[in-house]
Amino acid sequence: MDSPVTSSAHAAFDSKIEGNIIFxxxxxxINWMRKNSLWxxxxxxxxxxxxxxxxxxARFDISRFGMEVMRFSPRQSDVMIVAxxxxxxxxxxxxxxxxxxxxxxxxxxMGACASSGGMYRSYAVLQGIDQLIPVDVYISxxxxxxxxxxxxxxxxxxxxxxxxxxxxxxxxxFEENA
Amino acid sequence: MSSKSNDTVVSEHLPAxxxxxxxxxxxxxxxxxxxxxxxxxxxxxxxxxxxxxxxGYQMLLDISSLDHFGDDPRFEVVYELASLDDxxxxxxxxxxxxxxxxxxxxxxxxAADWHEREVWDMMGIPFADHPNLKRILMWEGYPYxxxxxxxxxAGRPTEMPDVASTGVAPMEGGPFVTAPGNEGVAKREPRxxxxx
Numbered sequence: 001m002d003s004p005v006t007s008s009a010h011a012a013f014d015s016k017i018e019g020n021i022i023f024x025x026x027x028x029x030i031n032w033m034r035k036n037s038l039w040x041x042x043x044x045x046x047x048x049x050x051x052x053x054x055x056x057x058a059r060f061d062i063s064r065f066g067m068e069v070m071r072f073s074p075r076q077s078d079v080m081i082v083a084x085x086x087x088x089x090x091x092x093x094x095x096x097x098x099x100x101x102x103x104x105x106x107x108x109x110m111g112a113c114a115s116s117g118g119m120y121r122s123y124a125v126l127q128g129i130d131q132l133i134p135v136d137v138y139i140s141x142x143x144x145x146x147x148x149x150x151x152x153x154x155x156x157x158x159x160x161x162x163x164x165x166x167x168x169x170x171x172x173x174f175e176e177n178a
Numbered sequence: 179m180s181s182k183s184n185d186t187v188v189s190e191h192l193p194a195x196x197x198x199x200x201x202x203x204x205x206x207x208x209x210x211x212x213x214x215x216x217x218x219x220x221x222x223x224x225x226x227x228x229x230x231x232x233x234g235y236q237m238l239l240d241i242s243s244l245d246h247f248g249d250d251p252r253f254e255v256v257y258e259l260a261s262l263d264d265x266x267x268x269x270x271x272x273x274x275x276x277x278x279x280x281x282x283x284x285x286x287x288x289a290a291d292w293h294e295r296e297v298w299d300m301m302g303i304p305f306a307d308h309p310n311l312k313r314i315l316m317w318e319g320y321p322y323x324x325x326x327x328x329x330x331x332a333g334r335p336t337e338m339p340d341v342a343s344t345g346v347a348p349m350e351g352g353p354f355v356t357a358p359g360n361e362g363v364a365k366r367e368p369r370x371x372x373x374x
Contacts, residue, residue, distance in 0.1 A: 088344045089317055119354070121347040123324045123333025124316075131345075 027164045034078070034104065035160040036066040038153065041077035041101060043094060046084030048111040048143040055146035067153055074100040079156065080133075081149075085113040086126040098133045104165070108152055109135045112142045187266050188213045191233045198228055214269040222272040223281045226257065230286045235259040235268060238287035241294060243301040247327035251275035253303050257283070279304040300325040317342050 022029075042052055055062055062068050071077045074097045086094055098107070109129050112118030115138045117127035129135060136159060139152040195215065196203060202221020207214040217225055229235040239258040246252055251273040259268045274280055282305045283290040294305045295314040302323035305311055312318055319338050322329055332347040351370035359366060 088342050089315075092340070092342060117347060121349055121352055121354075122331060123322075123329070123344060123347070125347070127345065127347055 026166045030165060031161050031163055035157040037069075037078075038065075038067045038106075038156070039069045039071050039076060039078045040067055040153075041074055041080040041097065042070050042072070043080055043082045043097065044084060045082070045086060045090060045094075046113060048083035048114070051143045051146055051149065052081060052083045052110065055149045060146040060150065062150060062153065065150070065153060065157070074098070075102060077101050078104070079106045079108060079153075081108045081110050082114040082129045082135075083110040083143075085118065085120055086129050087124050088126055089124075091126045091129075091132055094129065095132045104163075106136045106156055106160070107133055108137045108139065108149075108156060110139045110149060110152070111144055112140065115140070118142060188268055191229075191266075191268070194233065195225060195228060199225055212267065212269065214271060217270055217272045219272045219274055219278060219280065222255075222257075222270065223283075225270055226259075226283050226286055229259055229268065229270070233266075234261050235266060236262045238283065238289045238293070241283075241290060241297055243297045243303055243325075245301060245325070245327045246273075251278070253301065255280055255297065255303065274303055279306040281306050282308040284308065299323070302326065320344075 042049065044052055054060060056068060056070060067079075074080075078101075080098055080101060082094065098105075107129070109115040113120060113125070114129045115135075117125050119142070121127075126132070137152045137156050139148050141148050144152075192206065192213075199217070199221045202218050202225065204216040204218060207216070215225070237260045239260050240256075241258075242256045244254040244256065246254060253274040253276070255272055255274060257270040259270065260266060272280070280294075280303060282294060284294070291308075291310070292314060294308055295311060297303050298305060298308075298311055299313040299315050300323060313320065316324070317338070319341060321336060322334060324333070330346075331353060332349050333344050335343075335345055337343045349370075354368040354370055356368050357366055
């Protein structure tokens with residue numbers, strides 16, 4: 001039912017419309033949506049996975065940042081958290097899961113092993129997952145505490161906030177059609 | 179629990195093994211209540227059979243292997259036997275040269291299956307008549323035996339497309355080892371120590 005003010009006077013401020021409109025750039029809106037709804041792919045390979053589970057549970061609670069929807073299907077995930085030692089035997093399986101994730105996607109190397117091989121300077125361990133897939137955030141620690149993982153995820157949010165995907169698309173479009 | 183100690187119980191078994199094996203026993207070692215028999219490779223299957231079927235060693239705890247690099251015979255296999263009530267423990271050792279194979283113990287203990295595969299995978303000692311002797315930790319097709327003394331800790335590069343590849347790990351002056359002593363944590367903790 002119309003309120004007496006709007007129906008009679010057509011005021012400049014329409015509360016029905018005003019609440020539903022924001023002025024922004026498309027990139028900023030997309031980034032805001034992406035960064036506040038990160039769906040992690042938990043690639044738990046060693047003890048770091050225990051800290052990853054602790055991060056997701058009640059005491060640390062990453063759902064405060066919109067990251068709690070852990071998906072065990074790569075096709076439904078945005079960010080792969082490589083948590084643990086990547087052996088050479090496992091390496092191509094990690095790569096395969098990464099390749100199945102839809103764009104846009106990000107990768108976090110959680111802990112010393114995933115970042116650099118850690119203490120495993122040996123014949124059996126890949127010396128850093130960045131040799132196979134591009135890594136956005138490295139988290140130090142052996143294993144990192146849940147606070148460190150949350151810090152890493154928030155750094156990733158900051159990074160996503162600086163992306164300009166539609167701007168780049170527009171630029172490529174004009175360059176190709178010039 | 180038996181009131182008898184392990185070495186008392188085992189020493190009752192030793193005459194039976196001595197009678198059956200004769201010259202197959204090279205030496206007997208007792209150290210802190212642990213009994214070890216050094217056997218010839220030819221006597222090993224018979225010794226294992228007697229232990230399982232006559233002397234009551236129902237469990238095979240482990241099979242491990244040693245690489246005496248530079249000696250001949252080069253390798254040694256070690257069998258750790260125990261009884262289910264944990265009153266008896268016996269260790270059997272036999273040396274294996276590079277061109278020999280060890281008879282499998284699967285028909286005695288099913289546990290031997292994976293242990294023998296691991297020894298084959300890591301040390302390259304083949305087991306004769308093993309029904310499924312393939313690698314258990316590394317992938318089929320990996321060309322080296324990584325626990326041998328002449329294999330570098332950093333690894334060697336290999337490439338198997340669509341399966342796996344390996345590289346050489348940067349040692350950065352390592353391996354990183356701890357130093358015993360009372361000099362404090364900072365001196366003791368693992369560091370690259372250049373060997374003179």
